[in-house]
Amino acid sequence: MAYLVSHPDEVKVVSKRFGKGATSLDRYLELDGYKALQKALTMQPDAIINEVKASNLRGRGGAGFPTGMKWSFVPKQSPKPKYVLCNGDESEPGTCKDRLIFEHDPHSVIEGVMIAALAVGAKTGYIYLRGEYRYLVQIMEKAVADAYARGFIGKNIFGSGVDLDIFVHSGAGAYEVGEESALMESLEGKRGIPRIRPPFPAVVGLWGGPTVINNAESLASVPHIILGGGEWFAKLGTPKNGGTRLFCMSGELERPGVYELPMGYNLKKMIYDVAGGMVKGKKLKGVVPGGSSVQIITPDEIDVAMDFDSLPKVGSMLGSGGVIVIDDHTCLVKFALRVTQFYQHESCGWCIPCREGTDWMKKTLVRMHSGGGVAKDIDNLKYLAENMLGRTFCPLGDAAAMPIISYVQKFRSEFEDHLNGKPCPYEKAAQPVMV
Amino acid sequence: MKFSDQLEQRFATMVTHYPTKRSVLVPMLLYIQDELGSLTEEAIHEIAQRVELSDLEVRNVISYYSMLRTRAVGKYNFQICTNVSCLLRGAEDIFEQCKKKLGVGNKQTTSDGLFYLEEVECIGACSWAPAMMMNYEFVENLTAAKIDELIEGLKKKEQQ
Ligand SMILES: Cc1cc2nc3c(=O)[nH]c(=O)nc-3n(C[C@H](O)[C@H](O)[C@H](O)COP(=O)(O)O)c2cc1C
Ligand code: SF4
Ligand code: FES
Numbered sequence: 101m102a103y104l105v106s107h108p109d110e111v112k113v114v115s116k117r118f119g120k121g122a123t124s125l126d127r128y129l130e131l132d133g134y135k136a137l138q139k140a141l142t143m144q145p146d147a148i149i150n151e152v153k154a155s156n157l158r159g160r161g162g163a164g165f166p167t168g169m170k171w172s173f174v175p176k177q178s179p180k181p182k183y184v185l186c187n188g189d190e191s192e193p194g195t196c197k198d199r200l201i202f203e204h205d206p207h208s209v210i211e212g213v214m215i216a217a218l219a220v221g222a223k224t225g226y227i228y229l230r231g232e233y234r235y236l237v238q239i240m241e242k243a244v245a246d247a248y249a250r251g252f253i254g255k256n257i258f259g260s261g262v263d264l265d266i267f268v269h270s271g272a273g274a275y276e277v278g279e280e281s282a283l284m285e286s287l288e289g290k291r292g293i294p295r296i297r298p299p300f301p302a303v304v305g306l307w308g309g310p311t312v313i314n315n316a317e318s319l320a321s322v323p324h325i326i327l328g329g330g331e332w333f334a335k336l337g338t339p340k341n342g343g344t345r346l347f348c349m350s351g352e353l354e355r356p357g358v359y360e361l362p363m364g365y366n367l368k369k370m371i372y373d374v375a376g377g378m379v380k381g382k383k384l385k386g387v388v389p390g391g392s393s394v395q396i397i398t399p400d401e402i403d404v405a406m407d408f409d410s411l412p413k414v415g416s417m418l419g420s421g422g423v424i425v426i427d428d429h430t431c432l433v434k435f436a437l438r439v440t441q442f443y444q445h446e447s448c449g450w451c452i453p454c455r456e457g458t459d460w461m462k463k464t465l466v467r468m469h470s471g472g473g474v475a476k477d478i479d480n481l482k483y484l485a486e487n488m489l490g491r492t493f494c495p496l497g498d499a500a501a502m503p504i505i506s507y508v509q510k511f512r513s514e515f516e517d518h519l520n521g522k523p524c525p526y527e528k529a530a531q532p533v534m535v
Numbered sequence: 536m537k538f539s540d541q542l543e544q545r546f547a548t549m550v551t552h553y554p555t556k557r558s559v560l561v562p563m564l565l566y567i568q569d570e571l572g573s574l575t576e577e578a579i580h581e582i583a584q585r586v587e588l589s590d591l592e593v594r595n596v597i598s599y600y601s602m603l604r605t606r607a608v609g610k611y612n613f614q615i616c617t618n619v620s621c622l623l624r625g626a627e628d629i630f631e632q633c634k635k636k637l638g639v640g641n642k643q644t645t646s647d648g649l650f651y652l653e654e655v656e657c658i659g660a661c662s663w664a665p666a667m668m669m670n671y672e673f674v675e676n677l678t679a680a681k682i683d684e685l686i687e688g689l690k691k692k693e694q695q
Binding site: 191192193194195230233265273275348349352356425426434435445 | 552553554555557558559560561562564565586595596599600601602603617618619620622623624656657658659660661662663664668671672673675676
């Protein structure tokens with residue numbers, strides 16, 4: 101069970117039912133549950149899409165694509181069935197927010213999936229959860245069964261004449277399966293090898309039918325948008341970045357945890373005020389503000405608004421909402437190695453730049469970290485990463501390359517401290533290793 | 536091979552959820568493994584027939600997913616996350632402690648068959664780091680004392 105935290109600056113929208121027993125359907129109904137769905141049933145599909153467009157909701161899975169726009173790409177008429185697929189694969193290092201939504205407010209995800217289905221004319225929705233989240237599969241399965249039992253899901257929901265089915269699906273361990281096209285492959289019972297795009301899932305998705313794929317937090321925001329209005333939601337955030345976001349604060353902080361803050365909240369305040377600052381005796385070295393796939397920023401750069409448009413100004417991205425705070429007791433080469441080890445392990449191996457690039461980067465970093473590095477390794481590392489950028493079949497390759505380039509650019513001296521037989525200055529008794 | 540009643544029921548329900556049979560494959564494999572401890576040759580053959588695939592096609596899927604395995608491991612599966620958020624809060628020490636205390640290396644089972652130890656990628660507990668999973672249970676905000684207590688507790692339980 102994950103622990104809940106609170107801070108006065110929080111604006112609780114998606115998290116408003118956390119800790120309030122909303123896994124029980126009756127309790128959920130007391131807390132305005134399924135009102136948004138009933139309202140959506142009286143709306144035209146285009147009106148639902150327009151409301152979501154007005155909310156400026158942008159995908160919480162990482163890329164920040166406008167959700168309303170994504171829905172509008174789904175063709176009105178389709179010879180094949182249409183689908184909605186909720187992405188609950190949550191595996192980006194630093195990210196632990198969707199878990200809280202499933203755990204504390206499972207019906208809000210169901211309601212979001214159903215509203216999305218009404219908006220695009222889908223009759224079936226799937227909620228895909230990573231295999232490790234077994235207790236959440238159980239919570240979601242119960243929530244779905246309870247809602248079926250009341251006639252909220254299934255045939256003729258709320259007497260509207262609309263039929264809609266929702267199913268819960270478990271994965272079995274794979275980061276790459278969180279990538280939208282690999283997610284569909286996995287749901288279809290295959291290895292999670294991505295598909296070529298175009299065509300995009302909104303046009304050709306699950307079993308060839310148009311498919312809307314959204315992150316769990318994006319979908320859980322939708323009922324609030326329908327009830328409160330798109331304009332209200334948009335105003336909670338900054339221009340073009342509507343609403344609030346669950347930020348997962350991790351690292352050597354006094355009060356790590358998941359906090360729901362308005363989009364555009366200042367990162368410095370987030371670290372020093374909301375999360376209570378660094379633990380005693382440790383200083384800030386850098387921040388990876390959006391999950392392990394995004395670039396690092398330095399302490400000079402943290403006076404920045406946390407939204408999709410502001411972070412690029414300091415060379416990073418908002419990503420998945422995982423704010424990883426790095427302290428001065430951590431070796432950045434070690435950090436780089438651990439990140440690269442992850443991408444090397446998770447690379448599906450389909451395309452060469454990613455499969456080979458991550459492997460070479462890992463080998464170089466293992467050697468460097470243990471003191472076996474030479475000066476040209478630093479540029480070599482950057483060169484390897486730069487040659488992966490934009491040349492891989494899916495964005496995992498970029499996600500592996502971008503952080504490394506940023507570490508070398510912004511923390512070059514730490515890499516230089518590891519050369520020519522000098523073991524890691526942060527290790528107690530490091531031994532040079534040759535790989 | 537015959538599935539247990541529970542698996543039989545799961546399969547019968549799940550197969551109605553999708554337009555193709557093989558769509559049940561990934562979750563079904565995991566549920567089968569949970570009962571049998573691993574994906575045995577017979578189990579693979581059984582599920583392959585049911586979803587109209589060859590055994591090899593099923594194996595091909597199994598090899599992609601990190602949780603699926605064809606060999607049994609210890610009864611208590613210790614999965615220690617050493618990814619970045621956990622690394623920042625001492626996951627390496629936790630992993631070393633487990634190795635020492637259990638007397639095994641990464642991906643090894645203790646000789647009494649009780650404990651299996653594995654270093655894993657992010658499990659979605661980053662704000663409560665360092666964290667691990669014991670079978671399907673999250674254990675978070677780990678400390679050396681917590682690990683000691685957990686292992687001792689399980690050992691004691693087994694002796695009874
Ligand atoms: C390697 C990789 C892993 C991803 N993992 C996830 C994930 O675990 N959860 C998620 O919602 N999106 C993940 N994404 C993003 C999805 O591809 C997709 O953009 C997202 O689910 C769309 O939903 P959104 O528009 O609501 O964000 C991942 C992308 C990549 C490239
Ligand atoms: S970039 Fe990596 S994960 Fe994506 S298709 Fe290529 S090898 Fe697979
Ligand atoms: S990095 Fe360890 S749980 Fe996320």
